[in-house]
Amino acid sequence: MNPFTWFILLYVGSALVGTIVLWLWHDSRDKVSFEIHRRQKAFHCVRCGMLYSLRKHDVSEGEACPECGYKNYELSF
Ligand SMILES: [Zn+2]
Incomplete structure (x- = not known):
């Protein structure tokens, strides 16, 4: 070749x-x-209405709102 x-x-x-x-x-x-x-978890605060998200693995106990401190549970779609 x-x-x-x-x-x-x-x-x-x-x-x-x-x-x-x-x-x-x-x-x-x-x-x-x-x-x-x-893997981000979305939250909606029922007290102040703030939307926030976290990359934490276990959020079964809820997470405190960074604005007012109220503990919210993960949004599920
Ligand atoms: Zn709040």
């Missing part, structure tokens, strides 16, 4: 591999940032 053909094959092959690696890296990074936002 012509050496120039090998050069073309390596050139195109490395570009394809580079594109796939960048695609997988970007996809995993995107998934991590989505999970951070998805």
Whole structure:
């Protein structure tokens, strides 16, 4: 086979591999940032009406409102 053909094959092959690696890296990074936002818990204070969110794992006991201190439970949709 012509050496120039090998050069073309390596050139195109490395570009394809580079594109796939960048695609997988970007996809995993995107998934991590989505999970951070998805894990936020939303609260609505029934006393003062403030909306706030937390990234805390366990909020089964409720969380105090940062404005008035009233303990509210997580909003469920
Ligand atoms: Zn409040």
